[in-house]
Amino acid sequence: NSKVIQTPRYLVKGQGQKAKMRCIPEKGHPVVFWYQQNKNNEFKFLINFQNQEVLQQIDMTEKRFSAECPSNSPCSLEIQSSEAGDSALYLCASSLSKGGEQYFGPGTRLTVL
Amino acid sequence: GDSVTQTEGPVTVSESESLIINCTYSATSIAYPNLFWYVRYPGEGLQLLLKVITAGQKGSSRGFEATYNKETTSFHLQKASVQESDSAVYYCALGLHVGDNSKLIWGLGTSLVVNP
Numbered sequence: 539n540s541k542v543i544q545t546p547r548y549l550v551k552g553q554g555q556k557a558k559m560r561c562i563p564e565k566g567h568p569v570v571f572w573y574q575q576n577k578n579n580e581f582k583f584l585i586n587f588q589n590q591e592v593l594q595q596i597d598m599t600e601k602r603f604s605a606e607c608p609s610n611s612p613c614s615l616e617i618q619s620s621e622a623g624d625s626a627l628y629l630c631a632s633s634l635s636k637g638g639e640q641y642f643g644p645g646t647r648l649t650v651l
Numbered sequence: 652g653d654s655v656t657q658t659e660g661p662v663t664v665s666e667s668e669s670l671i672i673n674c675t676y677s678a679t680s681i682a683y684p685n686l687f688w689y690v691r692y693p694g695e696g697l698q699l700l701l702k703v704i705t706a707g708q709k710g711s712s713r714g715f716e717a718t719y720n721k722e723t724t725s726f727h728l729q730k731a732s733v734q735e736s737d738s739a740v741y742y743c744a745l746g747l748h749v750g751d752n753s754k755l756i757w758g759l760g761t762s763l764v765v766n767p
Binding site for chain 2: 569571573578579580581583586588593594629636637639640641642643644645
């Protein structure tokens, strides 16, 4: 079973508010991924890190999201100004290597009113 | 582009029946992607069910099998005899790894309902 921890499990925000979620990867996993799963079950890759460095991120993440994976602290993903379309399940995964198996946390379900 | 198409659910079968969930993929950015099946049981998070990283090989777990077929670009999930506890949503995923470009491309999931 995965040991990736995500908090909070549920998050409710108003439009324009900041929304921040956290992820603790499995111990020893240097690679962290964030995905968004919308109500249509579509997954969208958002960003990934190796240790503290961003490997790749999509345009949306670069513009409206703030993400980091500091040393000895949880990783975080923050939406700077929430929009209704951001309502989704946000999944964090960690891996031993960039191309390796990804282990997922339970997700943070964000609802933007 | 890179994409995954899988059987649209829900798929409903009776206990002890056989099951096949189709998965086909398109991989344009990498010749030999890794292929995965993930499962989400009710009330739980995504779990890796099985993976295959070599074309022509078969992966198996919990009675499920899937073979990486490069010719037909398929990775169908099969089980000879399902159980009620197999009721879940199954996701086929394509693993892309080229340098720092590393992510999973997902199908939309197939909801499986197994009736007792």
